[in-house]
Amino acid sequence: MTPTRTVVWTAIAGAGLALAVTAVQASAAGNPVEERQMTMKQVGSAMKDLSGLASGQAPWDAAKLKDLTNGIAGSAKKLKSLYPANTAADPKTSADPKIWTNKADFDKRLAEMGTLAAAASKATSAETFKPAFLALAGTCKSCHDLYRKKKT
Ligand code: HEC
Structure with missing residues (x-):
């Protein structure tokens, strides 16, 4: 994971959006x-x-x-x-x-x-x-x- 992504991820998790984002990634990056x-x-x-x-x-x-x-x-x-x-x-x-x-x-x-x-x-x-x-x-x-x- 690149540092930028880690920073973005931390910001998203901090905002309480982690669950929603995980779902989106699963459908978009899943296949x-x-x-x-x-x-x-x-x-x-x-x-x-x-x-x-x-x-x-x-x-x-x-x-x-x-x-x-x-x-x-x-x-x-x-x-x-x-x-x-x-x-x-x-x-x-x-x-x-x-x-x-x-x-x-x-x-x-x-x-x-x-x-x-x-x-x-x-x-x-x-x-x-x-x-x-x-x-x-x-x-x-x-x-x-x-x-x-x-x-x-
Ligand atoms: C930069 C390259 C590129 C361009 C530009 C491109 N294609 Fe494709 N296309 C591909 C590749 C690679 C695949 C095979 C994708 C795969 O099977 O993973 C594909 C697959 C397809 C398929 C079959 C999809 C399926 O599996 O049922 C269609 C229909 C298609 N292209 C239409 C178009 C049309 C219409 C255009 C122009 C407006 C276009 N493509 C432009 C690279 C391109």
Whole structure:
């Protein structure tokens, strides 16, 4: 445990919040593999809805665009902490072990996903959204090609 964490922990315990915090940590840090897979699924479902806006198949809806892209940007931030090194050998993960030898590159790609989602949220029509959507979708594929094991 780092000194900073110890200090924070002591402060929390002192404030009588230890129990609540333990519960939160158990669900968040308990199973990062499940949590990152669930978060990726949400991102996937958001991208599916966004593809309707990009293609014009769904009527233009600026509020929906903001909602979904903000969700993806939030997921990008959250995902950063869901790849601890001790999950590399988890039998349930499709994450490629290369992630942990290239963690800086992996994190950079997650950050880029967040940046592109934020940029895409500013689109004002299907025409302006489409290139932003494609750029965002490109980050999914390029990261999966490198760091997600192929389905067997
Ligand atoms: C920085 C790399 C990276 C980026 C960017 C990324 N992914 Fe992933 N994704 C992964 C990895 C690694 C896994 C495997 C996670 C695991 O099994 O532990 C994954 C898994 C998934 C899954 C399967 C989840 C499951 O297990 O059911 C979906 C769906 C998915 N990603 C969608 C997306 C979409 C859509 C985007 C783009 C908006 C995206 N991802 C961007 C690395 C990335």
